[in-house]
Amino acid sequence: MRDIEVTEVRIKLAAEDDEKLLGYCSVTLNNAFVIKDLKIIQGDGSPFIAMPSRKITDKCPRCSGKNHLRAKFCNECGSKLDPQRAETDQRGRAKLHFDLVHPIKPDVREYVHRKIVEAYQAELARGQVAAPHRDGEDL
Numbered sequence: 001m002r003d004i005e006v007t008e009v010r011i012k013l014a015a016e017d018d019e020k021l022l023g024y025c026s027v028t029l030n031n032a033f034v035i036k037d038l039k040i041i042q043g044d045g046s047p048f049i050a051m052p053s054r055k056i057t058d059k060c061p062r063c064s065g066k067n068h069l070r071a072k073f074c075n076e077c078g079s080k081l082d083p084q085r086a087e088t089d090q091r092g093r094a095k096l097h098f099d100l101v102h103p104i105k106p107d108v109r110e111y112v113h114r115k116i117v118e119a120y121q122a123e124l125a126r127g128q129v130a131a132p133h134r135d136g137e138d139l
Helices: 106-130
Strands: 006-013 021-029 033-042 047-050 053-055 057-059 066-068 097-099
Touching: 006 106, 021 106, 033 106, 047 106
Parallel strands: none
Antiparallel strands: 006 021, 021 033, 033 047, 053 097, 057 066
């Protein structure tokens, strides 16, 4: 079934002022391979895991300088760039990033997701136990 075992998950909780970003994590697979900078993001009903990604760039048609897809003007020559040059997904949204690492098999994706969410919930519980409670202060 699955040749991948999550042997360690390290969680770093995000600052409380961010509504969507819950934290970051690194995952160790088979005590041999580490994936860093996964994001734990609050979805509509439950957290989801965003894999490490990089901004997609393209080249200026005038000077061939590299620019990220949200750039309105070239970083090198200053010429105006086409605002509709990014590929779109099924919903019509511009694809601005691509995953550097991602599971291919659905069962591996679900397994890694479950392990990260379990570690996140354990870290939350650990933080609540460690936080001192002062008399008269609401939780």
